[in-house]
Amino acid sequence: MTVTGLIREATISRQDAEALLATVLEVERAWIYAHGDEQVNPGNIDRFRKMAAARADGEPLAYLLGYRDFWTLRLRVNRDVLIPRRETEHLVEWANECITAGARRVLDLGTGSGAVALSCKAEHPEADVCATDLSPKALACARANGDDLNLSVDWREGDWFDAVPGERWQLILSNPPYIAAADPHLNEGDLPAEPARALISGETGLESLRHIIGRAPDFIEHGGWLLLEHGFDQASPLQEALFAGGFITISTRRDWSGQERITGGQWLS
Ligand SMILES: C[S@@+](CC[C@H](N)C(=O)[O-])C[C@H]1O[C@@H](n2cnc3c(N)ncnc32)[C@H](O)[C@@H]1O
Structure with missing residues (x-):
């Protein structure tokens, strides 16, 4: 499965899918646009699909990504905050x-x-x-x-x-x-x-x-x-x-x- 294929199959917004896949692949979001044909390994496919399913079920994007940008800072967040x-x-x-x-x-x-x-x-x-x-x-x-x-x-x-x-x-x-x-x-x-x-x-x-x-x-x-x-x-x-x-x-x-x-x-x- 390619990067583009995974984004296409997700049943969440394209923006959220790109942010989640970038987090799974540990790349900047811009990387996704330039590497659409790249193959994703099975472990990362599995991780992405689980996160996309959780997002579709209503889990906030910030909790899935583990961070939220605020003011000039990137802050880690979890379900405790x-x-x-x-x-x-x-x-x-x-x-x-x-x-x-x-x-x-x-x-x-x-x-x-x-x-x-x-x-x-x-x-x-x-x-x-x-x-x-x-x-x-x-x-x-x-x-x-x-x-x-x-x-x-x-x-x-x-x-x-x-x-x-x-x-x-x-x-x-x-x-x-x-x-x-x-x-x-x-x-x-x-x-x-x-x-x-x-x-x-x-x-x-x-x-x-x-x-x-x-x-x-x-x-x-x-x-x-x-x-x-x-x-x-x-x-x-x-x-x-x-x-x-x-x-x-x-x-x-x-x-x-x-x-x-x-x-x-x-x-x-
Ligand atoms: C609306 S959140 C704001 C969090 C953060 N200041 C922000 O703006 O993102 C309110 C915070 O108040 C804390 N809180 C609720 N009751 C409290 C209390 N009695 N004493 C101290 N903190 C309390 C909650 O745990 C929560 O972290």
């Missing part, structure tokens, strides 16, 4: 503005694969970045990414701020779970394969976000920023919660598709 989303790059963008403006002590709550913490550290090696997660398996993945990329982040395990008792930060970031438990979107796309703990937050979806806003004043320095990623319809209650919690300079930024996605405020009390 959320697949980093493009929208979250807006959180990194805003965080980097705060670091450029002087925030040096940075905390990423619920780090998953380490996407946000590692992207900030990659842009700003001078920042002291700490990242937490409740899941030891997620932290193992994040730590492995830090080691692969030679980026030094202080990884801590624990329930939100319990992981960093008695410490204060100039910038607190989080992309916490924010989907309501009964939201039908949980049955769509990659979501059924991703860890429920990374996606679901109580009956309204706002529970983790509200918890973080409520406790942040004890962990943020005067002049520090709290930046939160959230669902497209959650900006308004979060702005209210931030204001009620004593934050000021509150604003919301939209993502690539125009949805309200990141809300932040400053602590000047």
Whole structure:
């Protein structure tokens, strides 16, 4: 069987088939285009067919490839972590503005694969970045990414701020779970394969976000920023919660598709 023959027989998108075959053959995707007539050995045919079948059954491409590109980094991912989303790059963008403006002590709550913490550290090696997660398996993945990329982040395990008792930060970031438990979107796309703990937050979806806003004043320095990623319809209650919690300079930024996605405020009390 040739490279082209294998791509043709797959019952998944051509793009996914090419990405999977490139991973199996340990080549760049461009190689596939230039070597369509090349014979593939039986072991690799078998591996490719199994991966293509899993993809057809709904397994996310990123888990099959074992990586996802995010910001400027290639991050390893597995079923223990959320697949980093493009929208979250807006959180990194805003965080980097705060670091450029002087925030040096940075905390990423619920780090998953380490996407946000590692992207900030990659842009700003001078920042002291700490990242937490409740899941030891997620932290193992994040730590492995830090080691692969030679980026030094202080990884801590624990329930939100319990992981960093008695410490204060100039910038607190989080992309916490924010989907309501009964939201039908949980049955769509990659979501059924991703860890429920990374996606679901109580009956309204706002529970983790509200918890973080409520406790942040004890962990943020005067002049520090709290930046939160959230669902497209959650900006308004979060702005209210931030204001009620004593934050000021509150604003919301939209993502690539125009949805309200990141809300932040400053602590000047
Ligand atoms: C939406 S994922 C975000 C992962 C990563 N920051 C990203 O943007 O790709 C939320 C993360 O929060 C973690 N998490 C959920 N509940 C938590 C808790 N109570 N304390 C700390 N982390 C928690 C999950 O394990 C998951 O890794």
